Amino acid sequence: MDADTTADDLVADVVILGTGPGGEAAAGALARAGLQVVAVEASLVGGECPYYGCIPSKTLLRSAELLADARRADEAAGKVSVVPDFSTAYARVREITADWDDSAAVKRLQDQGVRLVRGTGSIIGPGRVRVDDRTFRAGRGILLDVGTRPAVPGIDGLSDTPYWTNRDLLRSPDLPTSLLVLGGGAVGLELAQAYARYGTTVTVIEGADRILAQEEPEASALLAAALSEDGITVRTGSGAVSVAHDAGRFTVTLEDGTALDAQRLLVSAGRAPNTDRLGLDVVGVPTQHGYLTTDEHQRILADGAPVGGLWAIGDVTGRGGFTHVSMYQSAIAVADIRGQSGPGASYRALPRVTFTDPEIGAVGLTEAQARRRGLDVRTGSADLAASSRGATYGPGNRGLIKLVADAERRVLVGATSAGPAGGEILGALTVAVQAQVPLTELVRTIWAYPTFHRAIGTALADLS
Ligand SMILES: Cc1cc2nc3c(=O)[nH]c(=O)nc-3n(C[C@H](O)[C@H](O)[C@H](O)COP(=O)(O)OP(=O)(O)OC[C@H]3O[C@@H](n4cnc5c(N)ncnc54)[C@H](O)[C@@H]3O)c2cc1C
Numbered sequence: 001m002d003a004d005t006t007a008d009d010l011v012a013d014v015v016i017l018g019t020g021p022g023g024e025a026a027a028g029a030l031a032r033a034g035l036q037v038v039a040v041e042a043s044l045v046g047g048e049c050p051y052y053g054c055i056p057s058k059t060l061l062r063s064a065e066l067l068a069d070a071r072r073a074d075e076a077a078g079k080v081s082v083v084p085d086f087s088t089a090y091a092r093v094r095e096i097t098a099d100w101d102d103s104a105a106v107k108r109l110q111d112q113g114v115r116l117v118r119g120t121g122s123i124i125g126p127g128r129v130r131v132d133d134r135t136f137r138a139g140r141g142i143l144l145d146v147g148t149r150p151a152v153p154g155i156d157g158l159s160d161t162p163y164w165t166n167r168d169l170l171r172s173p174d175l176p177t178s179l180l181v182l183g184g185g186a187v188g189l190e191l192a193q194a195y196a197r198y199g200t201t202v203t204v205i206e207g208a209d210r211i212l213a214q215e216e217p218e219a220s221a222l223l224a225a226a227l228s229e230d231g232i233t234v235r236t237g238s239g240a241v242s243v244a245h246d247a248g249r250f251t252v253t254l255e256d257g258t259a260l261d262a263q264r265l266l267v268s269a270g271r272a273p274n275t276d277r278l279g280l281d282v283v284g285v286p287t288q289h290g291y292l293t294t295d296e297h298q299r300i301l302a303d304g305a306p307v308g309g310l311w312a313i314g315d316v317t318g319r320g321g322f323t324h325v326s327m328y329q330s331a332i333a334v335a336d337i338r339g340q341s342g343p344g345a346s347y348r349a350l351p352r353v354t355f356t357d358p359e360i361g362a363v364g365l366t367e368a369q370a371r372r373r374g375l376d377v378r379t380g381s382a383d384l385a386a387s388s389r390g391a392t393y394g395p396g397n398r399g400l401i402k403l404v405a406d407a408e409r410r411v412l413v414g415a416t417s418a419g420p421a422g423g424e425i426l427g428a429l430t431v432a433v434q435a436q437v438p439l440t441e442l443v444r445t446i447w448a449y450p451t452f453h454r455a456i457g458t459a460l461a462d463l464s
């Protein structure tokens with residue numbers, strides 16, 4: 001026992017705070033490797049993704065997409081009568097989240113030898129964690145995967161209203177007649193489209209001058225047109241400044257003075273990292289707007305140097321709020337904690353997909369980001385609707401491929417794949433960006449006919 005350890009400390013090799021997707025995977029991997037692992041979870045094992053994020057939202061979106069396809073059938077197949085039933089979609093959400101019950105995930109962890117501790121953990125000294133009245137001593141160190149919670153902007157009046165976040169919406173069995181969506185990022189747009197297709201009157205409020213503002217403007221425009229066809233009103237360029245709730249209705253006032261009114265309000269205005277009550281100051285770890293800085297092996301840095309015995313993964317590392325980032329970093333952290341050498345993290349080909357219809361997939365740099373880096377940028381694009389597959393596909397064929405190349409190195413540095421299965425087509429482009437496949441090789445690649453991904457060939461031709 002060292003000087004910092006008290007007789008009451010429960011000893012482990014690794015203590016994991018937060019079992020988001022990466023934390024859960026790391027706990028299992030480290031335990032299977034023979035380490036004593038304590039995993040501390042304040043809510044549900046698995047984190048936001050399986051219960052309030054990716055999984056229920058994609059389930060809801062798939063139901064809504066089936067409705068949209070059935071409605072489009074008129075144009076290409078024959079009359080189809082569509083009777084939307086939200087309770088059918090909601091039943092699928094309940095099933096896939098196991099009614100927000102994590103028993104299966106808990107059993108999975110315990111079967112691998114992980115000790116799960118329910119509660120909110122905080123760091124009380126180097127290698128030491130407190131959860132309620134218990135203290136744990138981590139011999140090798142502490143892995144943080146504490147994730148984020150919905151950010152609630154400081155808009156006048158908002159905090160006094162019964163607004164929804166993604167968590168409330170995805171647990172609601174009732175479909176509102178009308179919904180205001182505050183924030184036109186991935187959360188807001190996906191949920192807006194799902195509800196609109198079930199019949200809710202939806203208005204999206206986005207303060208920036210376009211929705212999905214981090215992605216290519218062409219992708220934002222494509223999606224805005226599709227959402228408009230779904231009957232969604234998209235208001236951009238004027239943020240919300242005040243919110244009121246009276247007689248069961250929300251009124252949101254925008255910067256330009258417009259007042260919007262609906263039965264429900266979804267706040268989807270970004271995320272806040274759960275690092276504020278972690279005790280990071282006790283071990284001298286600074287945050288930047290709540291996010292942690294790590295090196296390429298997920299070791300937490302303070303003043304540019306690893307703190308020692310502290311790793312972080314997932315949304316709190318600020319490398320992109322995606323489950324695949326959490327999982328990717330998890331494997332890297334596990335290797336480092338085990339003392340194994342291995343490749344560090346690389347974000348050259350970070351993919352992201354917004355699962356609206358059309359799906360907006362993107363990887364690497366946008367054109368604007370590449371230009372800001374001073375690259376010699378060339379772009380090429382192709383219209384999916386104008387492709388042979390687009391012509392045969394008919395209704396719902398809108399989409400595009402946009403490529404961003406570094407003309408000096410003659411490789412792709414970024415790409416967008418929007419359209420039907422845009423996220424699936426993105427796979428080929430992700431490999432091209434990650435492996436830095438020379439443009440000469442991409443140009444001589446045979447793309448199957450008539451596929452949507454064949455439009456990559458068209459966009460490559462457009463590059464030159
Ligand atoms: C509506 C929605 C849809 C999404 N869709 C997608 C998608 O399609 N694809 C995708 O890649 N990503 C998606 N995301 C993002 C994705 O959910 C996150 O990136 C993912 O969950 C990874 O998060 P994480 O590992 O940082 O941990 P999280 O999932 O945030 O989990 C962190 C866990 O830590 C726990 N915790 C926090 N503090 C403590 C503490 N002090 N002690 C103990 N436990 C603590 C929390 O209770 C939580 O369970 C979506 C998000 C939302 C909101």
Ligand SMILES: NC(=O)c1ccc[n+]([C@@H]2O[C@H](COP(=O)([O-])OP(=O)(O)OC[C@H]3O[C@@H](n4cnc5c(N)ncnc54)[C@H](O)[C@@H]3O)[C@@H](O)[C@H]2O)c1
Pocket residue numbers: 153155182183184185186187188190205206207208212213238239240241268269270271320321322352353354355
């Ligand atoms: N398919 C996916 O992979 C997926 C799906 C959902 C969420 N996520 C992740 O979850 C995280 C959160 O997503 P999000 O959509 O909540 O955040 P976001 O940051 O992507 O978008 C929030 C939007 O709200 C706008 N906004 C903020 N305050 C506003 C105001 N007062 N008035 C009007 N607009 C305002 C911002 O301009 C921004 O465009 C992201 O990291 C995202 O990557 C991923």
